[in-house]
Amino acid sequence: MDFVAEMVERAKANAARQGVALEGLVQEISQLDVPDGVYDLVWLSARMYSCLPTRQRRVEMLRRPVAQESRPLMTRNNIASIAIQDHSLWDRLGNKRVPLSFDLEITARCNHDCRHCYINLPANDRSSQAKELFPE
Amino acid sequence: MTVPLKLRSFSPNEIAHLADEAVSLGAMWCLITGGEPLLRDDFPEIYMGLKRRGLLVSVLTNATLIHEDHIRLFKQYPPRDIEVTVYGVTRETYENITRRSGFFAAFRHGLDLLFDSGVKARLKAMAMRSNMAELPAIARFCRERTKDYFRYDPFLHLRFDGHAGRNADIRTERLSPEDIVAIEKADKQRSDILLKSREDLLSRAEYS
Numbered sequence: 226m227d228f229v230a231e232m233v234e235r236a237k238a239n240a241a242r243q244g245v246a247l248e249g250l251v252q253e254i255s256q257l258d259v260p261d262g263v264y265d266l267v268w269l270s271a272r273m274y275s276c277l278p279t280r281q282r283r284v285e286m287l288r289r290p291v292a293q294e295s296r297p298l299m300t301r302n303n304i305a306s307i308a309i310q311d312h313s314l315w316d317r318l319g320n321k322r323v324p325l326s327f328d329l330e331i332t333a334r335c336n337h338d339c340r341h342c343y344i345n346l347p348a349n350d351r352s353s354q355a356k357e358l359f360p361e
Numbered sequence: 362m363t364v365p366l367k368l369r370s371f372s373p374n375e376i377a378h379l380a381d382e383a384v385s386l387g388a389m390w391c392l393i394t395g396g397e398p399l400l401r402d403d404f405p406e407i408y409m410g411l412k413r414r415g416l417l418v419s420v421l422t423n424a425t426l427i428h429e430d431h432i433r434l435f436k437q438y439p440p441r442d443i444e445v446t447v448y449g450v451t452r453e454t455y456e457n458i459t460r461r462s463g464f465f466a467a468f469r470h471g472l473d474l475l476f477d478s479g480v481k482a483r484l485k486a487m488a489m490r491s492n493m494a495e496l497p498a499i500a501r502f503c504r505e506r507t508k509d510y511f512r513y514d515p516f517l518h519l520r521f522d523g524h525a526g527r528n529a530d531i532r533t534e535r536l537s538p539e540d541i542v543a544i545e546k547a548d549k550q551r552s553d554i555l556l557k558s559r560e561d562l563l564s565r566a567e568y569s
Contacts, residue, residue: 326390335397337459343518
C-alpha cells in the first residue's frame with residue numbers, strides 16, 4: 226500500500242545503496258507482512274524510516290556472534306529482543322530535540338458531560354463547531 | 362485574574378499544517394483526542410490525513426459513537442491503538458459520571474462492535490469518588506476483554522475555562538493519596554508489578 230509515493234522511492238534508493246533486495250511492497254506499517262528471512266524496510270514517518278530485519282533473522286543474529294557486517298542493529302549479543310536503544314534510529318535521535326509524539330485535541334465538544342472533565346463543551350456548541358471548520 | 366483560554370478546536374487545514382510541521386520535526390506518533398473526537402463528521406478525513414503522513418495514530422474515544430463505518434475504516438487502516446475509557450460497568454455508575462442517560466448502552470454497543478470485529482482496543486478507567494467502589498469490577502471487566510494492558514488514572518485536572526462550580530465538582534471527585542494507595546494494594550496484579558519495579562529500581566547501581 227503506497228501511502229507516500231516519494232517515500233517509496235526513497236526507500237528503494239536506500240535499499241539499493243545498502244545492497245538490500247526489496248521483494249515486498251511498501252505497506253501500511255501496522256499491516257506489514259513481509260515474509261520471514263528477508264529484510265523489511267519500514268518507514269516510520271514521512272521523514273524517518275529504517276531498515277529492520279524480520280523477527281526470524283533477528284533471532285538468528287542473536288544466536289551467532291555479532292558479525293561486523295550485521296551491526297546496524299545489534300550492539301549486544303545477550304539480549305532476547307531488541308530494545309529501542311539498540312536500534313540505529315535511537316542513535317540518530319540521540320542528540321536532537323525531536324517531538325516524537327504529539328496529541329491533537331480535534332474538538333472540545335463531547336456527547337458526555339462528565340463530572341470530572343476539564344475540557345468538555347456541549348456536543349452542539351456553536352462557536353466550537355465553527356472553529357473546527359475554519360481557522361480563527 | 363481570569364484569562365480567557367482558547368479551547369483546542371482545529372479546522373482541517375490547521376490539522377494538516379500541524380501534522381506537516383510535526384512530521385517535518387521527526388514526529389512518529391499522534392494521539393487523536395478531544396472532547397470526543399468521533400463527534401466530528403470529518404473524523405475519517407482527519408484520521409486518514411495523519412495516516413497518510415506516515416504517523417502511527419492512536420485514538421482516544423468513549424466508544425459511544427462507534428458505528429460500522431468506523432469499524433471498516435479501522436479494519437482497513439488500523440490505528441496503533443484505540444483507547445476507550447470505562448467510567449463504570451453498571452448503568453448507574455456510568456451515567457452518574459457521564460451525566461447523560463442512555464449512554465451506557467451506547468458505550469457497550471460501541472465496545473462490542475470494536476471487539477467483535479477484531480479491532481484492537483485498550484481500556485482504561487478514571488479513578489474517582491463516583492466509581493471508587495466499582496473499580497475492582499471495572500478492572501475485571503477490562504481484563505476480561507483485553508489481554509495487553511489496563512490502567513486507571515486518578516489525576517483529575519481543573520477546567521480549562523476556569524468554571525468555578527465545575528472546578529468544585531472536580532475537587533470533590535478527587536481521591537486522596539491514601540485512597541489511591543489502598544486501590545493499588547487491593548489490585549494484586551498492579552501491586553505485584555509495582556513491588557517488582559521498586560526492586561529493579563533499588564537494585565540499580567546508581568541508586569544503591
